[in-house]
Amino acid sequence: MEIDRAIRESDDKRLKTKYNNAIYVIQRALALYKFEEVAFSFNGGKDSTVLLHLLRAGYFLHKEKPDHSSGIPTNCDLKFPLRTIYFETPSAFPEINSFTYKTAETYGLQIEIIRLDFKSGLEALLMEKPTTAIFLGTRIGDPNAVGQEQFSPSSPGWPPFMRVNPILDWSYRDVWAFLLTSKVPYCSLYDQGYTSIGSIYDTVPNALLCISDSSCSKENFRPAYLLPDGRLERAGRAKKCYPSACGDGPVLSNGLNNVDSHQTSTLTASVIAVGDEILFGTVEDQVGPSLCRKLHSIGWAVSHTAVVRNDIDSVAEEVERQKSATDMVFIFGGFGPLHSDVTMAGIAKSFGVRMAPDEEFEEYLRHLTGDQCTGDRNEMAQLPEGITELLHHEMLPVPLIKCQNVIILSATNVTELEVQWDCLVESKNCSSQLRLMAPFVSKHLSTTLSDVKTARCLSQLCLEFPDIRIGCYRKSRMGPQIVSFVGKDHARIELAVQALPLPTNSGPLKSKLDNPTTAHSNHNVLGTRGFAPCPDSDGKRRFLNL
Numbered sequence: 001m002e003i004d005r006a007i008r009e010s011d012d013k014r015l016k017t018k019y020n021n022a023i024y025v026i027q028r029a030l031a032l033y034k035f036e037e038v039a040f041s042f043n044g045g046k047d048s049t050v051l052l053h054l055l056r057a058g059y060f061l062h063k064e065k066p067d068h069s070s071g072i073p074t075n076c077d078l079k080f081p082l083r084t085i086y087f088e089t090p091s092a093f094p095e096i097n098s099f100t101y102k103t104a105e106t107y108g109l110q111i112e113i114i115r116l117d118f119k120s121g122l123e124a125l126l127m128e129k130p131t132t133a134i135f136l137g138t139r140i141g142d143p144n145a146v147g148q149e150q151f152s153p154s155s156p157g158w159p160p161f162m163r164v165n166p167i168l169d170w171s172y173r174d175v176w177a178f179l180l181t182s183k184v185p186y187c188s189l190y191d192q193g194y195t196s197i198g199s200i201y202d203t204v205p206n207a208l209l210c211i212s213d214s215s216c217s218k219e220n221f222r223p224a225y226l227l228p229d230g231r232l233e234r235a236g237r238a239k240k241c242y243p244s245a246c247g248d249g250p251v252l253s254n255g256l257n258n259v260d261s262h263q264t265s266t267l268t269a270s271v272i273a274v275g276d277e278i279l280f281g282t283v284e285d286q287v288g289p290s291l292c293r294k295l296h297s298i299g300w301a302v303s304h305t306a307v308v309r310n311d312i313d314s315v316a317e318e319v320e321r322q323k324s325a326t327d328m329v330f331i332f333g334g335f336g337p338l339h340s341d342v343t344m345a346g347i348a349k350s351f352g353v354r355m356a357p358d359e360e361f362e363e364y365l366r367h368l369t370g371d372q373c374t375g376d377r378n379e380m381a382q383l384p385e386g387i388t389e390l391l392h393h394e395m396l397p398v399p400l401i402k403c404q405n406v407i408i409l410s411a412t413n414v415t416e417l418e419v420q421w422d423c424l425v426e427s428k429n430c431s432s433q434l435r436l437m438a439p440f441v442s443k444h445l446s447t448t449l450s451d452v453k454t455a456r457c458l459s460q461l462c463l464e465f466p467d468i469r470i471g472c473y474r475k476s477r478m479g480p481q482i483v484s485f486v487g488k489d490h491a492r493i494e495l496a497v498q499a500l501p502l503p504t505n506s507g508p509l510k511s512k513l514d515n516p517t518t519a520h521s522n523h524n525v526l527g528t529r530g531f532a533p534c535p536d537s538d539g540k541r542r543f544l545n546l
């Protein structure tokens, strides 16, 4: 069998492993289900083209075995009479349609065209003939792959059948290694810069493959197999936004300058530290507070911080909660090759995906640590499968890792954090991950009045100014009370301060008007630091500007 021979003769060990695993899944499925009750969902895309040839190889190898009882026809030739379903829509690319039909003819597939949506089409199909299993070219990383295994029953509400996903664990690179090594034909669109194909309305060539040629106005694209980072395979597909707490769409966009300093809305972040030692009190966490200041300095609201144990479930539970509650989660600690370094595994668990070797990350680690940390022993190169993006920067010896809206910082102290932070916010870098929002401005007042005396008026103020964060703190029980007004609108803060309904007969007044963060000195501030005279001298106001 030409496919089998081509892979076995290649010296790509990884491809061979992936191939053998996929063939194993196919053969188990062919042994489990009656051949006439199995269908192959084929749409002419690259993943289903890979699957077609794996099925042919698996079928051929299965038939070679003397004792099989699955009812597979015994004549072996190029023809492959597997039931094949294609959901055709008017919005399909003509190139996809013609490739699908031509391929079906070449290999003798028994193709059935379905012109209904997936669910109704499958309902009709199952009514018409028994169908117990359907082969799909779904891969981890496809939006619909989350939670799926190689054998996954159809979802509740869908007609009952087994979804068989032999290439679930294949990467983009594996797909192209297979197609090029086995030299099988694939749809021509992949040679024109398309890397993942949906409909004519939502798919364009992948901009990362664009060859800029100033002499002609027409854009040219390199072929899909040259895409350097397979995680960006869907960059040519219209993005489906994941819900964001501020209703403002996803924060991140690959390859785009995302400085957005005019934005007056606020994005929220949570900061999670992982470390038993912090919980024991043995180590004082300085990265967390520093990160909070940095986020605040670029206009982000940190709405939650937590310290969790070095334990997969503790990490998973916290990440699971925060990734949906806030726009971005920052997590640090518990990252490395030690037994206690469980952060990545916890993140994988929170997303319901497996840990899998990441070749690119492994390459970076190999440069850094040489042979000490390679091959199977390199636990650090295991990353959550299908959701991981590497954030490159020339200042970083090893890229930062992002799993959807969770950013993993490897910083163990404030100096290391400085470097990683700068890489994240640097807008010119194409991996820039943080949108710079309009900075917060704040005003701080100090009073010697007791809490009992200020309580009611401050509560009243909070009701009147829900857009301003009005907070109170004191550095000692006997010392002055400090009242802070934090928001994005200078004028509103001034109004709130002026509206402070103060009791009479109380102590001195001080106020300070500033942006409390020092990390970014170019931010808009309300005034200068230092003590200023009280704006009112009627003897009634009892707060001083700080």
Ligand SMILES: Cc1cc2nc3c(=O)[nH]c(=O)nc-3n(C[C@H](O)[C@H](O)[C@H](O)COP(=O)(O)O)c2cc1C
Residues within 6 Å of the ligand: 041, 118, 122, 134, 136, 143, 144, 153, 154, 155, 158, 163, 198
């Ligand atoms: C044969 C087949 C079986 C499917 N089974 C399911 C299923 O059990 N549950 C489900 O939610 N979606 C199912 N889908 C839909 C896919 O998950 C997904 O929505 C589809 O591939 C469209 O992806 P797209 O929206 O990216 O084009 C199935 C699709 C096909 C073709």
Ligand SMILES: Nc1ncnc2c1ncn2[C@@H]1O[C@H](COP(=O)(O)OP(=O)(O)OP(=O)(O)O)[C@@H](O)[C@H]1O
Residues within 6 Å of the ligand: 041, 042, 043, 044, 045, 046, 047, 048, 049, 085, 086, 087, 088, 135, 136, 137, 138, 139, 142, 195, 196, 197, 198
């Ligand atoms: N219109 C369709 N008809 C039949 N099967 C489909 C259709 N759309 C998707 N599928 C099934 O779902 C799988 C995943 O679809 P997906 O679009 O991600 O992959 P692909 O089309 O094979 O490759 P690409 O990612 O390059 O578009 C396909 O491999 C195929 O098995």
Ligand SMILES: [Mg+2]
Residues within 6 Å of the ligand: 045, 047, 137, 139, 142, 196
């Ligand atoms: Mg795909």
